[in-house]
Amino acid sequence: MTEQLVEFFLLLLGTARDFIPIFMVLIGFHLFIIRKAINNPKKIFTGFIFVLLGIAVFLKGLEMALFPIGKLMATQLTTIEFLGINTLQKTISWQSYGWVYVFAASLGFAVALAEPSLLAIAAKAEQISGGTIRALGLRIAVGVGLGVGLALGAFRIITGTELYFYIISGFAIATLQSLFTPKFIIGIAFDSGTVTTTMITVPLVTALGAGLAQAIPGRNPVLDGFGLLAFASLYPIIAVLSYAQIAQWLNKRSLSSKP
């Protein structure tokens, strides 16, 4: 028990150390450049402590519960026994890995819904847009995008195809889409990808990529494990832009159908 307490304390200390530079920037600029007393310093201070504690407790929980099981599942889903192929076959076709794609897609969707930063930003977007953008709708769109992105990323690791092909074509699709999307949603759509890849998503997606690259024969675990996050931050953009386009199209249709 004491051992775990010490371990947790070290984790907390590490989190605090990571916060020092940004803390100094904020306080320094406030005191020396803006030169005004901080509004409600007690509240801000409590908030900082909450954030620090929250990150530390959260990381500890991830490490205990979700990481081990995520890695275990990536391995279990790719074992030869599970795939049900006889070992005599030399190459395994990409279709055999069906459950891996389903797992990657559902994990992506679930992770996006749980991501705390996305929660906060989606609520903010709903608040400033006066309800035009629904927080839940935005989160579901991001979830669909992340699911598709991760399944595609798993497909890339399994087939060993070039990463840049998927990323550059994703860029092209997002660019084209943004030309035909209502202006007010473009900023939030582009940001949604970056917002999603934070606390939960980055470690889980990294674990998934590393697990897959390790388990699939012929892949280099150091090289091929990377790149999955790029999928995770690009495909939600496309999904949110599509969501906006579909919503606009439905709106137009319902307007024009009225006499």
Next chain:
Amino acid sequence: MFKKRFINQLIKSFFDLSPILAVVISFQVLIIRQSIPDVSHFVIGILFVLVGLTLFIQGLELSLFPLGESMAYAFARKGSLFWLLTFAFCLGFGAAIAEPALIHIAQQAAELAAKKSLISPSLDTKNSYALGFRMIVAVSIGLAILVGVLRIIKGWPAHYPVFYAYALIALLTPFAPTDILGIAYDSGCIATSTITVPLVTALGVGLATAIKGRNPMTDGFGLLVFASLTPIISVMLYGIIV
């Protein structure tokens, strides 16, 4: 009142987390058909995740969001472009340099470079390579926030910088060493994470609200995506040069 809010948030966090639990448990039980090893460990871990999530969101709403926004207002009223841009740069740099996931990926990049004998495999050169990697990523994020703030002030459309970054990445990709591409593409969203995301959003939205003629919805967002693209460019350049 505080306690009640905390409990409400805890219940909300549970609902937010339930999809992950549903996916993990149903795959484990229905498809892999094996029980979860060490159930008590798993349950305690999930409880930790719940409490951590709740504390983090409460903390954000109490501190980083209001502080970031009030500073954006104060800078907008002060009207000094120089200090605002300096602040934007420092904010991006300071948040990125400490990002734990970035420290981790920088070390992996150094390992990789040593393995490909681009640099000598001694510990010193690896450490300096990793530090260089972190520095250029943090500097490019700082620059991206600076450009983003300038964009809000000038009223340029949010997606223009993004398009330029996309085009540059597409142009540079054929010249970058293939081994570094994966790390380069990932470095951007790794470096804009837990600390950067709420602060930069608060800054962007705050500025767009404070400056006349800007709309927080159309102008306030879009800073983050640019900040996640510039590191890709600079890491590829780093790979080409080193």
